[in-house]
Amino acid sequence: MSVPILKQGDLLIASIQEAQTDAELLALRDRLSGQVGDARARGVIIDVSALDVMDSFATRTLRAIAYSSRLRGAHTVVVGISPEVAFAMVQLGLELGAVSTALDLDDAIAQLEEHRKSERRA
Amino acid sequence: MSDARRIAINRDADIVAARQAGRELATEAGFKGIDLTLIATAISEVARNIVVYAKHGEIALTLLDEQNRRGLAVVARDEGPGIASVEKAMRDGFSTGGSLGLGLPGARRLMDEFEIESHLGVGTTVTMRKWVTRG
Numbered sequence: 001m002s003v004p005i006l007k008q009g010d011l012l013i014a015s016i017q018e019a020q021t022d023a024e025l026l027a028l029r030d031r032l033s034g035q036v037g038d039a040r041a042r043g044v045i046i047d048v049s050a051l052d053v054m055d056s057f058a059t060r061t062l063r064a065i066a067y068s069s070r071l072r073g074a075h076t077v078v079v080g081i082s083p084e085v086a087f088a089m090v091q092l093g094l095e096l097g098a099v100s101t102a103l104d105l106d107d108a109i110a111q112l113e114e115h116r117k118s119e120r121r122a
Numbered sequence: 123m124s125d126a127r128r129i130a131i132n133r134d135a136d137i138v139a140a141r142q143a144g145r146e147l148a149t150e151a152g153f154k155g156i157d158l159t160l161i162a163t164a165i166s167e168v169a170r171n172i173v174v175y176a177k178h179g180e181i182a183l184t185l186l187d188e189q190n191r192r193g194l195a196v197v198a199r200d201e202g203p204g205i206a207s208v209e210k211a212m213r214d215g216f217s218t219g220g221s222l223g224l225g226l227p228g229a230r231r232l233m234d235e236f237e238i239e240s241h242l243g244v245g246t247t248v249t250m251r252k253w254v255t256r257g
Binding site: 019020021060085088 | 134135137138141142145155156158159160162163166167170173214221222224225227228229231232
């Protein structure tokens with residue numbers, strides 16, 4: 001099943017529903033990079049709470065999504081990293097790079113709002 | 123050693139199957155919470171190495187039941203090209219496959235025991251074990 005991507009205003013919200021194969025994660029990356037342009041999105045939120053693991057491949061793919069969205073003018077926030085998954089990522093030595101994180105959807109939306117304000121000021 | 127489960131690794135969907143089987147068996151062994159995720163993540167990394175570098179192989183999962191401790195053994199086996207330098211492959215950030223280079227060294231940090239045997243042209247076997255901590 002492909003990950004549903006919702007559009008709300010100038011936000012894209014991808015809510016991962018189940019464990020993803022590498023190919024499914026790459027498909028999400030490609031769909032998001034297309035939709036950032038189509039929707040003229042300024043923010044991308046990816047909910048990973050249903051992911052069973054965030055291994056090196058998932059992390060690399062999220063980083064790629066964030067970098068390419070950034071180049072297209074959108075800021076990416078990943079939400080829903082569980083304490084278990086966070087601990088495993090630390091042990092693996094994974095870094096999220098340009099990816100912002102938030103605990104939940106509300107936090108992510110607030111963060112993107114702040115980000116937008118600071119960009120306007122700049 | 124008993125209750126071995128073998129998962130054939132031939133494509134990326136098998137990586138998910140292997141780590142889910144690992145989580146199930148680890149639960150049976152008595153692992154909880156964070157440990158289940160650490161084990162599943164380590165399996166994911168070694169299973170992906172099979173798909174990326176060797177194309178085909180298998181993951182064998184075995185419950186370890188010793189007199190005073192229980193645990194899980196994960197053996198990832200392939201007959202792929204082998205690793206030219208195991209020493210380099212175990213170094214953070216080293217990759218010949220365009221990845222982050224954290225798979226093998228990361229998996230070692232996630233588990234309690236980690237052994238790797240690789241011969242060029244013969245294949246690679248990674249053996250990892252984790253023991254249930256009694257709290």
